[in-house]
Amino acid sequence: MTTERRRDAPAADAGAPGRGPPPGVANRRARRRRAPPAPTSLHEQAAADLVEAAGEDVAFVLGPDVLWWAAGPGRGAWSPESAASRLVQGLYDLHGTRAARLLRRPVWSTRDADPFGLGLVKVHGKRLYRVTPRDHGLAPPPAREVRWTFAPAPAPEVTAAPPPGDVAGWAEASRRLAAGARVSDDGPRWARDRRVAALLLGPEGALLGAALNTHGHNRTLHAEVNLALGHVAATGAPLPPGATVVVSLRPCKACAGLLWAAAADPARLRVVYADDDPGPAARNTVLCLGSDPRRRFARTAAELQAPCLVPARAPDGAG
Numbered sequence: 001m002t003t004e005r006r007r008d009a010p011a012a013d014a015g016a017p018g019r020g021p022p023p024g025v026a027n028r029r030a031r032r033r034r035a036p037p038a039p040t041s042l043h044e045q046a047a048a049d050l051v052e053a054a055g056e057d058v059a060f061v062l063g064p065d066v067l068w069w070a071a072g073p074g075r076g077a078w079s080p081e082s083a084a085s086r087l088v089q090g091l092y093d094l095h096g097t098r099a100a101r102l103l104r105r106p107v108w109s110t111r112d113a114d115p116f117g118l119g120l121v122k123v124h125g126k127r128l129y130r131v132t133p134r135d136h137g138l139a140p141p142p143a144r145e146v147r148w149t150f151a152p153a154p155a156p157e158v159t160a161a162p163p164p165g166d167v168a169g170w171a172e173a174s175r176r177l178a179a180g181a182r183v184s185d186d187g188p189r190w191a192r193d194r195r196v197a198a199l200l201l202g203p204e205g206a207l208l209g210a211a212l213n214t215h216g217h218n219r220t221l222h223a224e225v226n227l228a229l230g231h232v233a234a235t236g237a238p239l240p241p242g243a244t245v246v247v248s249l250r251p252c253k254a255c256a257g258l259l260w261a262a263a264a265d266p267a268r269l270r271v272v273y274a275d276d277d278p279g280p281a282a283r284n285t286v287l288c289l290g291s292d293p294r295r296r297f298a299r300t301a302a303e304l305q306a307p308c309l310v311p312a313r314a315p316d317g318a319g
């Protein structure tokens, strides 16, 4: 039985100065959190059965009575998605916000974690682990397939047209687009869309796409997800080399993972954000220089050292 030890430590988000337990206790807790649970023979059996049925990589979560699973996009065609990302997005389509309860359980995948799938599990669930398919002659609980296909939302109209290269102008445009988004005031706050907008600029600065947050419909549909999956759905191609994504709010781990995975050349990807998000979901993402996910997913020295994430305005006092 092999379990891959995860290098991306959730504890990397911890460490706010002056708070929390003393370092020794925090380190012990972090080690406990980091230790992956061993997959049981039932997990290995489920993985073996599902891989055989699907003919490709799968991800699954063992619910109280049912095993929910999703197949990956297949190894042949390029895609920024994975079985894990499809499982999380599809569970929110099926169960709405009740998916969050299911995703407190470990998510198992038959392939190494990918930037988008891992980001989604970190933001909307708990932990993503690898399991090796193995036949033990067991009978896992009944399995239900989660099928997820991205359905693009109508793109918002962008009237602003700053000159190419005017990043601050585009950041302001994203902020205005977000502010003008039609968001229902009905129902609880968590069930409504958020006023966040994302723009895609080509390497020459031309506007290639725009999208809004629609997470009232599906919690995973942040503006950047609609933008990047919308571009891939429309073109079948990655975000072009040298592309700039301008977002009204600093991207979370899931969006950062998707932008990284969807970029033809992550080393030349630039993500500019208008407003900072102080929450933990937007810290230590793959777009952050020196972060754990960056060390994990960078394939070249250029990818390891690329700045990627830049605020539209330098912080006060930084010039």
Ligand SMILES: [Zn+2]
Pocket (backbone or CB within 6 Å): 222, 223, 224, 251, 252, 253, 254, 255, 256
């Ligand atoms: Zn996000």
